[in-house]
Amino acid sequence: MRRIAVIGAGTMGNGIAHVFAQNGFKVHLIDVSQDALNKGIDTISSNLDRMLAKEKISVAEKETTLSNITSFTELEEGVLTTDLVVEAATENEALKLKIFKQLDEYCDANTILATNTSSISITKIAAATKRPEKVIGMHFMNPVPIMALVEIIRGYSTSDTTTQSIMDLSEKLGKIPTEVNDYPGFVANRILMPMINEAIETVHHGVAGVQEIDRVMKLGMAHPMGPLQLADFIGLDVCLSILNVMYNGFKNSKYAPSPLLVNMVTAGKMGVKSGEGFYDYTNSRKAEKISAQFEKNYK
Structure with a gap:
């Protein structure tokens, strides 16, 4: 997985995009508003500046990270050709179900669909698709660039292959993935x-x-x-x-x-x-x- 779509440019979305982009992934950052996208990318740039001031990254690394991010206001355009989609929209069940139904239609059959939900049932979200075995929870902690934990939540039908892929991917981001089962609030919350x-x-x-x-x-x-x-x-x-x-x-x-x-x-x-x-x-x-x-x- 080298090309990642992140839906939502808010606090969690821009943090997730930041981490993927800094680790060499090509990121499609998607939001309905160009203003929200601009604000999200500005936040990423500011966070990179703080890392630069602390000598944790170089100027070249900052520029490369930002160049790895492309913004989109159209969902279908943004998720095409991606290997993984991480949904980080508002914590609203109806909205997430709508998004996943659209993702199932727009994305390649092999694309894994992940949600950053902090409490909503992965099984219910997966049921909105025709690929429940490829739907998984990928709950990052806030602030994403700093916090090491990622809760990996299996839905009822999430496959072992999907779970292992996301566990491995999280480690490539420098995170510590922890697998949990699908119950309200998972473990952290x-x-x-x-x-x-x-x-x-x-x-x-x-x-x-x-x-x-x-x-x-x-x-x-x-x-x-x-x-x-x-x-x-x-x-x-x-x-x-x-x-x-x-x-x-x-x-x-x-x-x-x-x-x-x-x-x-x-x-x-x-x-x-x-x-x-x-x-x-x-x-x-x-x-x-x-x-x-x-x-x-x-x-």
């Missing part, structure tokens, strides 16, 4: 999101303030980032979406989203990307600072 939700409930019930809760988890539990700060970084809307998937999937009240989380998302408080969540990021330099702190903590 099945454990992480209830913790974040409980931290939000702790704020909601007035047990402690935001900074105090994060301080307890950082200093007492050796977490590199407090759960509320992490929720802001992930996106409160994404946290809510994942919790809803698990709540609907398991029918268990322990996954029910906190009313405070629901209200914040309804009010448009999404975290870093909206400028406000549990912390204030209205000054862009504050948002850059939290990203730099995250990178430092995970090095």
